[in-house]
Amino acid sequence: xxxxxxxxxxxxxxxxxxxxxxxxxxxxxxxxxxxxxxxxxxxxxxxxxxxxxxxxxxxxxxxxxxxxxxxxxxxxxxxxxxxxxxxxxxxxxxxxxxxxxxxxxxxxxxxxxxxxxxxxxxxxxxxxxxxxxxxxxxxxxxxxxxxxxxxxxxxxxxxxxxxxxxxxxxxxxxxxxxxxxxxxxxx
Numbered sequence: 001x002x003x004x005x006x007x008x009x010x011x012x013x014x015x016x017x018x019x020x021x022x023x024x025x026x027x028x029x030x031x032x033x034x035x036x037x038x039x040x041x042x043x044x045x046x047x048x049x050x051x052x053x054x055x056x057x058x059x060x061x062x063x064x065x066x067x068x069x070x071x072x073x074x075x076x077x078x079x080x081x082x083x084x085x086x087x088x089x090x091x092x093x094x095x096x097x098x099x100x101x102x103x104x105x106x107x108x109x110x111x112x113x114x115x116x117x118x119x120x121x122x123x124x125x126x127x128x129x130x131x132x133x134x135x136x137x138x139x140x141x142x143x144x145x146x147x148x149x150x151x152x153x154x155x156x157x158x159x160x161x162x163x164x165x166x167x168x169x170x171x172x173x174x175x176x177x178x179x180x181x182x183x184x185x186x187x
Contacts, residue, residue, distance in 0.1 A: 041090030109153030
């Protein structure tokens with residue numbers, strides 16, 4: 001329960017930062033293309049759905065019997081956290097694709113964003129589908145660097161988009177450590 005409350009505290013903190021970044025001026029709502037916003041969120045949620053297709057019965061037949069590190073959260077935590085993370089990613093994507101300045105940094109940021117989204121789905125396939133924690137670990141390290149690069153380039157284009165990805169980077173950092181621990185205690 002403490003990991004969930006910590007995650008919620010972080011989300012609330014960054015939500016306040018996001019609102020303060022707009023100086024509590026909600027004129028941005030008038031400028032929001034809600035269809036593009038919904039599409040951006042759906043694209044990110046679909047990455048989660050695609051990844052979950054490879055899980056199948058491996059949660060009950062493979063994952064549940066595994067030895068788990070003491071800091072592994074209960075299974076019920078993952079669905080709400082990932083739903084929040086994919087939503088934040090979608091909003092960040094919307095902010096970048098809605099930016100009128102079509103710069104090289106924007107394009108590089110979008111490249112890394114797309115790459116990390118593909119890697120996000122691939123990780124689930126490697127860990128649960130192939131039941132291969134070592135391969136999933138190597139892949140999540142690459143994903144972490146792609147997320148970091150995305151945050152860096154999004155920051156240069158629109159800081160609010162970068163802020164929205166900080167909880168995701170933190171969650172993937174935790175998942176990286178968790179993946180490594182699963183691999184090591186189940187050798």
